[in-house]
Amino acid sequence: MFTDARQAPTSVVICCYTMERWPDLVEAVAEVDRQAGGRAEIVVCVDHNDALLERAREELPRATVIENIHERGLSGARNTAVEHASGEVLVFLDDDAVPGPGWLRALMEPFADGKVAVVGGAAAPAWPRLRPGWFPPEFDWVVGCSYVGLPVRRTAVRNVMGCNMAIRRDVFKAGLRFSPAVGRTGNDTAGCEETELCIQVHRLWPGVAIVLEPEAVVRHRVPSNRCSWSYFARRCYAEGRSKARVSALVGQQDALSTEWEYTRRTLPRGFGRGLRAAVAGELSGLGRSAAILAGLGITSAGYARGRFVG
Template structure:
């Protein structure tokens, strides 16, 4: 292990696009200010919502509030935040993901190793009501959370989770930031931009690593409607399309390695356990969980095939090579 002489400092970027999450956003900002490791900067990026921007400027103290200067969407907003960061490390939180008090301290501890390019943590779902009985923990990736089958101790991984991740600032800037042709735009549930940037970062630096530290915990709010079968299948379809888009940029082998292991290992065990629990009478919802898992897998695969089909008749997505507009400089306004 290669080490540096001192731990890096870190800033936190929070991206938001809707006033509907106002109370959650205030909790997120409050959790950042309560960290055991004080962040060098707290930056809130508003994605094309003037009313939300004005409200934050008038309300929030101790943070820099800016509008997205890049293309609309989560990738553009994140790049805008990166353009303002002056610390060694930039960490990202969603506007509905509250950080544990030692979250930032646990993430940055791994940057003593100069080969570590990115560190992410565990994302625990906090259900608005209760977890639906048909929604197994193996499917928590649908709601942007860590799922059963992920490492239980700090481990090297392909990519971090978008709602709880950090990068060396120079790495993000060197690879050109988040690909604005990928990722969520408003309520459209596409993704994979954090997976793609992790892959690009490691490709550009042989011998480097991305680390998952489950002790760096955030609690992610999950609305009740995201537990419905309708939402689960819709999100699975979108995930398949997103994976197809990403595979065009980084290649199919890099894009789908962990997914293949998930399908071959985690899914069969979960389906078997669900059916067995139902057959024994120990859990009447076991069969429903197993069936939901199979349906989600089928919709994800169908989405991926549809994405590949659409890609065959379109221009290839650009692999980011240069820093996009807003990544190296942005207009700032300090909140009062």
């Protein structure tokens, strides 16, 4: 269906909105440029922050810096970048995610297959100090990272993570965009715009593949304020509401197919591991099991609220 795109012109898009992540943004741009050997277009899209826009234009000469011309939020910024970028493959990287060794090569490799429309990589959490003992690895999606339960080898999936993904230009030429009805705005905890887009890709081209390539790894910074129980609860609730919005857009079956499997298999195994660790003397294992139960309950409550109340 598509051509081999491993050597196709590539645009790497990094959307940003806050000065707080400036060091990460600078490091990400430098690492992308190094891995691409100067051959990739780097587009930095600033989401309604004039001071950040001015600084980026002054201090990131290797990047093309643009401002979000659509509604505030990640979806609007990404859609602005789609309209500006020139590459045949658009790579999307979060402004607090720094590529690991060999990231770009690994992310592009699956595009040798003409059936592959979207490729996603893995995200490893960069904790501010130690990982909180109570924080279950099955819930690392709470901090925007790969979680226990995801495939560990290259595999076709329903959707990829937005912090580290590559999408053929053909997807956008077909008229698909990131929906402003879902997705993050500023410091809120919403998401799922990439999930909705991937589902629309499957619907448009039933024969194409969306692939997870775990070898394409970024280091995703976890700020200290996301290591708290209160953030964990807020993010779970927001995820539930986001999934409700996706369900309204694409239907419950497509919106929750992966989540049902995650709930049925991954979470019970994680709960059991936590209990076994506690019995063996690691009391934090009990905390992880409790967090799994709480996270599932809070996410479900958010979904119910979003589905039936709005």
